[in-house]
Amino acid sequence: MDGADYPASRATLSAHVTCSAAVIDRERRVLHIGHKVTGLLLAPGGHVEDDRTLLAAALREVREETGIPPGDLCLTPQFLGTPIDIDVHAINANPAKGEDAHQHFDFRFAFYLVPEQHPRLSLKDEEVAGARWLEFADVRSPSLRAKLLDAEDRGLDGQPEPVNASALIHDGHGRYLLHLRDHREGIWAPGAFALLGGGRTSQDTNLKATVRRELAEEAPGLEPTDLMPFAVEEATSVDGLAVPIQVYAGRWSGDPDTVDLREGVLLKWFTVDMLDRLRLSPGLGELIRRHAAEHPAPTGPPDGARPLPGDAPTGTEFHIVGVHLHLQDEHGRILLGLRHPDSTFAPSTWHFLAGHCEREAAIACLVREAKEEAGLTIKPEDVELVHTVHLVDSPNAQPRIGLVFQARSWAGNPEVLEPDRCVEWRWWKPQDLPAEVVPYTRRAIDGILDGRRYSEMGWGER
Structure with missing residues (x-):
């Protein structure tokens, strides 16, 4: 790797990289081919040529040697796009090709066979x-x-399964948030409107965590509620692989112009009747129309609901509302949770049990989150508001209102029920809080101890 020559070139001696593929069928069997030169049974593979990536080289070798196209293969959730194995083996000298004895560093990638029935193989006769x-x-x-x-x-x-996830974000009133992708080669659906999302990484505990991470990376501040599985769509990667995508539908009604977009060109709301005028990623129009048919938009905002952004008075700034549980035991200790180190918000930091309000009352949200996150049962009548934090993280971020409620009684002991978000619950004495506490959580605790009901952060400190 430190040499001047390209490590994947056949001309690089005394060693170079090759690529092969472990093609796995639904009966957990691996495809092997008879190699005429060595007489061995081997996984399909060979030298890197003018390939975009090492993985693309493995796919090309599969197609050339067996006739299986990349579209009949997909990634495995265990290995994704990383090699399952790197094998080092010696190759004898080949005077006919002017090659001395050398080594192959064979990068082996794992793929699932997508069709239930084996495709008919078209073997490369001169080699196989x-x-x-x-x-x-x-x-x-x-x-x-x-x-x-x-x-x-x-x-x-x-068994093929989705290893990609995307977010179908709507506002509940017939509008869908679409992302215009860069018009560049080497990316999926260049220059087309698509959904935000991407591929799972080894750090993602599940595909919902993939969606949350991708949104945080691509569009910080965009945090839809009600994220629920909606459909599995089929797509094709830039290397031709089959890509099943788990689509999560979620609700958000903010102004996309205030989102700090990190990838692509723009975010914009569109209604279903505008889809025919857009260049969409494959299958997206049908997906949106299906969601719209299954979730018809109301003719007007529901009673008590906030108006659509376009209907709000000029200058209105929509806020994210979060609920937080300030729970104290008989010793006066406060319950805090340690956020997952891969969390998009405040990783490895202690925080209240908390969640964002969906289309629900704040106390109902608190009761639901306490049950979902920690297995605690709280009655609405045992809850009172003890502090409010009004904060903004940066000039372009969407403002937030944090409502901190205290429960006078509850049933159950805290359990870690959402390990992709919280890895531990612990009771802390107020005077011995850890250093790594979410800043506005600490501000709220200080305010409660001082008997204050309100504080601000990011607007000019008070």
Whole structure:
């Protein structure tokens, strides 16, 4: 890697990178081909050519040697786009090609076969002599076999499933938030309107965590509520792979111009009747129309609901409302949760049990969040508002109102029920709070101890 020559070039000696593929069917078997030169059964693979990535090189070799197109393959949730194995093996000298003895560093990628029935193979006659599907325990490479067997215990079962997720964001009144992507080669759906989202990483505990992370990375401040699975859509990656996408529908009604967009060109609201005028990513128009048909927009805002952004008085700034639970035990200790280190908000920091208000009353939201996050049962009549924090994180961020409620009684002991958000609950003495506390949480606790009902942050301190 430190040399001047390209490590994936066949001309780079005394070693270079090659790529191969472990193609896994639904019966947990791996495709092997007979290699005419060596007489061995091997996974499809070979030298890197003019390929975009090493993974693309593995896909090309599969197609050339077996006839299986990339669209019949998808990534596995256990390995995603990273190699399952890197094997180092010696290659004998080949005087006919002017090659001395050298080593191959073979990057092996795992793919699931998408069709339920095996596609008809079209073998490369000059290199390949037959093909066989072998059980994990019979895979010829010892290192690949060991890693496949280990991953089998972690769910490597040959059954394709989504490893990408996106957010279908609507305002509940017939508008859908679309993202105009950069018009550049090498990205998915360049120059088209699409949904925000992306691929799962090894740090994401589930696909809902993938959506939250992607939104935080691409559009900080955009935090839809009611995120629920809506549909699984099929797409194709830039390398031609099949990409099942789990689409989550969620509600948001803010001004997209206030979002700090980090990727793409713009965010904008559109109604269904405008879709035919736009260049959309494949299948998006049908997806939105299906959601609109299943969730018809009301003719006007529901009683008590806030008006649509376009109907609000000039200068109105919409706020995110969050509820927070200030819970004290018989010793006066306060309950705080340690946020997950990969959390998009305040990672590895202590915070109230909290959540964003959906279309619900604040106390109802608090009762729901306490049950969902920690298994605590709280009666609405046992709750009172003890502090309000009005804050803004930056000049362009959407303002927030944090309502802090205290429960006089509750049932249950705190449990970690959403480990992708909170990894621990702990009771703290107010005078011994940890250093890593969310700043506005500490501000609220100080205010409650001082008997103050209100504080501000980010507007000019009071």
